[in-house]
Structures are given as structure tokens and as C-alpha cells.
Amino acid sequence: MKSDQETGFPQISPLGIDGLLVRFADRFDDSANRAALAFRELADEMADVQETSTSLGAVYLRFDPHELPHAALMDRLRGLLAERNWYNAPLPANHRIWRIPTVYGGAHGPQLDATADLAGTDADSAIEELSTARLRVMAIGFAPGFPYLGQLPERWNLPRHDDLKTAVPPGALCLAIRQCVLFPAQSPTGWRHVGSTAFRSFRPDHDQPFLLQPGDEILFPAVPARDFDRLTEAPHGGASCEPAQ
Amino acid sequence: MTTLILHRTGPGTSVQDLGRSGYLAQGLSRGGAADPIALAEGAALLNQPPALAALEIVSSIEVEVTEPTWIALTGAPKKASRDGQPLSWNACHRLAPGQRLTLGAATEGNYAYLHLAGGIETPQQVGGRGAHLTAGLGPTLSDGMRLPIGPPPAPVQRERALPSEDRFGGGEIRVLAGPQTGLFPAEVLERFLATPFIRTAWGNRQGVKLGHEGEGFRPAGGLDLMSEVIVPGDIQVTGDGTPYVLGPECQTIGGYPRIATVAPQDLPRVMQATPGARLRFRMVTLEEALASHRAIERVHEDASGQLQAQEANPYHNLMVHNLISGVAIDIFDNKDET
Numbered sequence: 001m002k003s004d005q006e007t008g009f010p011q012i013s014p015l016g017i018d019g020l021l022v023r024f025a026d027r028f029d030d031s032a033n034r035a036a037l038a039f040r041e042l043a044d045e046m047a048d049v050q051e052t053s054t055s056l057g058a059v060y061l062r063f064d065p066h067e068l069p070h071a072a073l074m075d076r077l078r079g080l081l082a083e084r085n086w087y088n089a090p091l092p093a094n095h096r097i098w099r100i101p102t103v104y105g106g107a108h109g110p111q112l113d114a115t116a117d118l119a120g121t122d123a124d125s126a127i128e129e130l131s132t133a134r135l136r137v138m139a140i141g142f143a144p145g146f147p148y149l150g151q152l153p154e155r156w157n158l159p160r161h162d163d164l165k166t167a168v169p170p171g172a173l174c175l176a177i178r179q180c181v182l183f184p185a186q187s188p189t190g191w192r193h194v195g196s197t198a199f200r201s202f203r204p205d206h207d208q209p210f211l212l213q214p215g216d217e218i219l220f221p222a223v224p225a226r227d228f229d230r231l232t233e234a235p236h237g238g239a240s241c242e243p244a245q
Numbered sequence: 246m247t248t249l250i251l252h253r254t255g256p257g258t259s260v261q262d263l264g265r266s267g268y269l270a271q272g273l274s275r276g277g278a279a280d281p282i283a284l285a286e287g288a289a290l291l292n293q294p295p296a297l298a299a300l301e302i303v304s305s306i307e308v309e310v311t312e313p314t315w316i317a318l319t320g321a322p323k324k325a326s327r328d329g330q331p332l333s334w335n336a337c338h339r340l341a342p343g344q345r346l347t348l349g350a351a352t353e354g355n356y357a358y359l360h361l362a363g364g365i366e367t368p369q370q371v372g373g374r375g376a377h378l379t380a381g382l383g384p385t386l387s388d389g390m391r392l393p394i395g396p397p398p399a400p401v402q403r404e405r406a407l408p409s410e411d412r413f414g415g416g417e418i419r420v421l422a423g424p425q426t427g428l429f430p431a432e433v434l435e436r437f438l439a440t441p442f443i444r445t446a447w448g449n450r451q452g453v454k455l456g457h458e459g460e461g462f463r464p465a466g467g468l469d470l471m472s473e474v475i476v477p478g479d480i481q482v483t484g485d486g487t488p489y490v491l492g493p494e495c496q497t498i499g500g501y502p503r504i505a506t507v508a509p510q511d512l513p514r515v516m517q518a519t520p521g522a523r524l525r526f527r528m529v530t531l532e533e534a535l536a537s538h539r540a541i542e543r544v545h546e547d548a549s550g551q552l553q554a555q556e557a558n559p560y561h562n563l564m565v566h567n568l569i570s571g572v573a574i575d576i577f578d579n580k581d582e583t
Contacts, residue, residue, distance in 0.1 A: 013424040016476040016506045017534050021424045028471050040270075053269035053474060055498045060269065060474040065535055141472065141498035144273040144380045148472075185381065202271075204382055209371045210271040 010035070010081050012074050018065050022077060023058040024086065030151055031087040032057035033138045037215040038089030042080060049073075054214045056139045056148065091136070093245065095215040100182075100199045100239040102131065102173055102220040103228050108196035115175065115192045119155045129153075130194065131222040135180055137214050145184040145202030147212050152178045160190035171197045171237065173220060180220075195220065198228065198237030211236065217244065247312040247394040249361060252345070254386045255304025257449075259376035260365050261358075262298040263541060268371065269497050274477070276377040276494045279356045279450055280513040281541045283320035286407050287360035289548035290317040290337040293398045295541055297364025298374040302357045307347045309340075314394065315362040315402045316340050321354025321413060321517055336406035354413035354517040355448070362402065363395035378450065379494055405552055412514040415444055415522030419529045419537075420480065420505035425473070428464035428502050437462050437504055438526055442488070444518035450494040453515055454487065455524065461486015464502045472500045478507035480526075490515045508534040 007025070009032070015021040022039060025032035033056055040059045043052045051062040063073060104127045105112040116126035135149035142148075152175065160176040168174060172183040174191035181191055184202040197220070201212050212218075223231070223238075231238040251258075263284065264277025278284040278301055288295040300306070302323070310316075317337040318325055325332040328344050337360075340346055348357060367374050367384050376383030384392075426434065440457050447454040463486050475481070479491045481501045490507055493516075505528065507515055518524060539547070 011424075014421065014531055015423050015474065016478060017421060017509055017531070017538055019476060021474055023424060026471060051267055051269060053497065055474045056471050058474060062269075064540075066540070070531060139472070139498060140270060140272040142272065142496060144268070144271060146272050204370050204380070210268070214270055
């Protein structure tokens with residue numbers, strides 16, 4: 001457990017004219033991510049806060065500064081930060097567990113073999129490990145509905161490719177730097193493409209356009225390639241979702 | 246129902262409103278008009294709420310309506326004509342079916358707006374009508390397309406005009422310190438605030454690249470930062486030290502350091518600065534920024550109040566005649582008529 005004196009965090013700073021940023025770390029740290037997710041749940045309940053979001057280690061609060069002075073909100077946030085050790089807080093109570101069927105390797109994950117090799121394992125063991133890992137939606141960004149999922153064991157601490165010439169299809173499951181990402185739309189990327197899902201985390205024409213929330217957990221169980229067409233017909237690409245509690 | 250027929254729509258034309266709020270946690274930035282002040286002014290001219298959608302135009306268009314419709318022209322002044330007759334800018338006009346409205350090259354600025362009484366009523370997507378290009382939201386416009394117009398507001402409309410605030414020539418831009426300002430050594434920040442910048446030709450709804458003489462602006466301790474929350478107006482510095490002012494369609498999180506954030510009331514002046522215009526940044530306190538900040542609803546109320554005051558003036562009819570026809574006295578010192 002870290003103390004505020006040692007690290008200088010959490011820190012509260014204005015961001016723009018109508019926002020505050022509560023930062024729990026300045027380098028990626030799993031406990032800072034848990035702190036941000038838990039603290040956002042609390043910030044979301046404040047009636048005079050208009051919107052909240054999270055990055056990997058911080059919570060952003062947007063409010064009307066003409067109605068709610070910065071100093072008043074900062075005081076309130078300092079009080080809440082002091083109430084507990086946020087770095088070991090549980091995930092938000094309303095988070096869910098998703099199981100998203102995934103076809104690994106072959107045409108559906110053309111970089112699986114090379115990626116497994118770099119991680120010092122083989123394709124079958126990699127599939128076994130990736131399909132049973134319980135990953136957390138640490139933040140959503142880069143593109144609408146684009147989740148950063150973590151955290152994989154140290155062996156998956158592989159760099160992203162520098163060359164962004166390869167485009168991956170919507171639903172692509174990719175990994176690097178001990179994280180997975182799931183592409184909502186076709187995109188060129190330096191992340192390593194290991195599998196494909198029929199899950200679309202951003203559906204602009206649905207009543208519920210976004211399926212994932214920061215703090216949700218996801219498993220990517222392996223299914224055979226012959227099942228892929230069936231998954232594309234199924235609601236949510238065959239994914240299931242249940243409350244964590 | 247009234248329909249707007251797009252006979253010709255140049256590149257970059259899009260439907261825009263005040264954007265979509267509430268989706269930052271899902272990675273969707275608010276988006277909306279690059280110049281929301283222009284959106285509010287057009288709405289005031291047409292006696293309607295500022296949230297209605299309008300056309301944002303960066304090149305040229307030629308359009309027609311199927312029913313008599315009041316229109317307003319705001320934002321970056323363009324050469325405007327109705328069946329070949331010039332129309333004044335920052336004003337509203339009547340457009341009859343069959344008449345062709347043409348907007349040509351901008352005389353200055355970047356984003357012009359065509360408002361229609363009743364607003365553009367293309368289907369809502371994710372709680373808004375505006376095009377969000379990076380998210381693939383909003384209609385993609387093409388020649389020959391028809392856009393539905395909503396029912397016009399009830400009050401009787403008349404020709405009127407608003408004085409145009411010059412926000413197209415750059416100038417001094419107020420900025421606020423942010424969570425990452427402290428990553429930049431004091432002398433780098435000082436040099437940033439003392440540097441005259443040029444608004445380069447590289448710019449879109451995601452952001453505007455700034456040009457300057459001399460070395461770049463680099464934070465201490467390199468660039469391996471954790472991705473952090475971004476807001477429109479943030480001045481992001483890329484690896485080579487080049488600053489970019491981020492626009493309404495910026496990403497929601499990103500890994501480049503931000504040296505400061507443009508106050509929202511000055512962001513339209515950055516987005517609208519004509520390429521080549523000079524910009525200089527002045528750091529202000531939150532208190533100073535808040536004192537001159539008005540939410541867009543207030544900008545709309547103020548513009549509406551200004552129009553009412555004009556109408557209460559006994560010389561109103563003469564003034565409007567002069568503004569609309571652009572002859573005789575140019576009481577607001579408009580530069581768009583000759």
C-alpha cells in the first residue's frame with residue numbers, strides 16, 4: 001500500500017475551464033487503474049457533476065463552473081479521497097462479466113504463431129492462456145468503444161509494431177504491452193492480431209450504442225473457426241454478459 | 246415537409262449541431278460545430294434554439310429549398326448569392342422554392358454555417374445529428390442529396406442582421422494551465438508564451454497544427470507518458486515538439502503531453518483562424534477565464550437580446566435595409582459588402 005506522502009498521488013488538477021482531473025499515478029499501475037474505476041463510480045453519483053470518464057489511471061469530472069466553484073468541488077473530492085485507500089478498492093459494483101467467443105489463429109488471427117513465439121510459448125498454449133484470462137476494461141478510448149484490456153502476465157509484454165500498414169477487421173482481438181484491445185471498426189494498427197470476434201462494442205444505430213463500460217471484465221473463450229459465421233448472426237456476436245455479483 | 250436540395254456540396258460540408266455529450270467514458274468526444282458561436286448566432290437570427298442542426302461549410306455549396314424558408318448565414322464570411330444577387334453575411338434572408346443559394350470561397354476564416362428555420366432534421370444517431378467523422382457518425386453528404394427540414398418556429402420572421410465579431414484573424418488566445426503543464430520546464434513554457442505562431446493550412450475538426458520559427462517545445466523526461474484524458478482546446482505537443490490545438494472531434498484519451506488548454510471562448514478563434522493568421526498564447530488564471538466565459542446558451546440569449554434591441558430602435562427599418570442591401574451606411578462596419 002502506498003501513502004500519499006511517498007508518491008504525491010492522488011492529485012487533483014483543473015483540466016480546461018469546466019473539468020477536474022483526479023490522477024492516481026503518472027505511470028501505468030494496475031492499482032491506480034482500480035482506484036480510478038472505483039472513484040469514478042462515486043463521482044458519477046454527484047448530482048452537480050455533469051459527466052465523468054476515466055483514463056488508465058485518472059478520473060475526469062465535468063461540471064458547470066458558474067454553478068459549482070472549482071474550490072468547492074476540489075474540497076469535496078479531497079474529503080472523499082481521504083476516506084479510504086482507493087488503490088485496493090474493489091471494481092465498481094455494477095460491473096459485468098462478458099464472455100466473447102473468439103476464433104484464434106489462422107486467417108482469424110494471422111499473427112498468433114509469431115506472437116506466441118515471441119512470448120516464449122506455442123500457439124496451443126497461447127490460446128489456452130488467452131482464452132481463460134479474465135481481463136478488465138481498464139479504459140475506453142482511441143476510438144469510440146475501443147477498450148484497453150488488462151492485464152496479461154509479463155511474458156506478453158511485447159512491443160507494438162512501428163509499422164501501421166496492416167489493417168485489422170472489426171472485431172479483431174489484438175495484443176501487446178500486456179494488454180489486449182478489441183477493434184470496433186476496421187483500422188490500421190501496430191497491435192498484434194491474434195484472434196477475431198463477431199462482437200461490436202460500438203453500434204451507432206442501436207438504442208444502446210455502447211456495450212462495454214470501464215470496469216467490466218471480459219473473457220475470450222476459444223471457439224473453432226467453423227463457428228465464426230454462426231457467431232456473426234448471433235446477437236452481440238454470441239457474447240454473454242452477466243452481473244459480477 | 247420542407248426539404249433542402251444539395252445541388253452541389255463541396256468537400257468538408259457536414260451537418261453539425263452542438264455535439265453529443267455524455268459519451269467521453271466510451272471514447273466518443275463531443276464533436277459538434279467547429280464554431281459554436283456561429284451556431285448560436287444563426288439560431289438567434291431565426292428565433293430558434295441553438296441546438297438545431299445546420300450545415301457547416303468549408304468549401305462551397307449550391308442549394309435550393311422546396312418550400313419558402315428563412316435561412317441565416319453565419320461563421321466564416323463567404324461570397325453568398327441568391328439567384329446571382331449578393332446576400333449579406335451574418336444575416337437572415339428568405340429563400341423561395343426554385344431560387345438557388347450559392348456560397349462560394351471564404352473571404353476569411355474556415356467554417357461557414359447555413360441555418361434553416363426549423364433546423365436540419367436528419368435522423369439522430371447516438372443522441373445527435375452532427376457528423377463525427379472519426380466515429381463514422383452522421384450522414385455523408387453528396388451532390389443531389391435531399392435533407393429534411395423541421396417545422397419552422399412560429400413567430401413572424403423578418404430580415405435582420407447581427408454585427409460580426411471578428412474571430413477569423415487569429416490574435417491573442419487565452420490559455421489555462423492543465424495537469425501536464427508542469428511537465429514542461431519553466432523556460433520552455435515561457436518561450437511558448439512568447440512565441441508568435443502561425444495557423445498552418447493543416448487543420449480539421451480534430452485539430453489545428455501551429456507553425457513557428459525556432460526549436461520545438463519538449464517536456465522534461467521524454468514522452469513515455471501514460472495515456473491521459475484529453476479535452477477540446479488542449480494544446481498537444483507531438484514527438485518533434487510541434488504544437489497542435491485540439492478541436493471538437495479530438496480523441497478522448499491520448500499519450501502526447503499537453504502544454505496548456507485554450508479557454509473555450511477562444512477556441513472558435515483558433516478553429517476559424519485563416520491559414521497564415523498569427524496566434525499568440527496568454528496564460529490566464531481560471532478566475533480570469535471564467536469571468537469572460539459564457540455557455541453557448543448565454544451567447545444565444547445575448548445575440549437574441551441584441552436583435553430585440555435593434556428592433557426597438559426607431560431607425561431599425563433603415564438599419565436593416567442598409568445591412569441587408571449593403572448600400573449606404575454600413576453601420577456595423579461589415580467588411581463583406583462592397
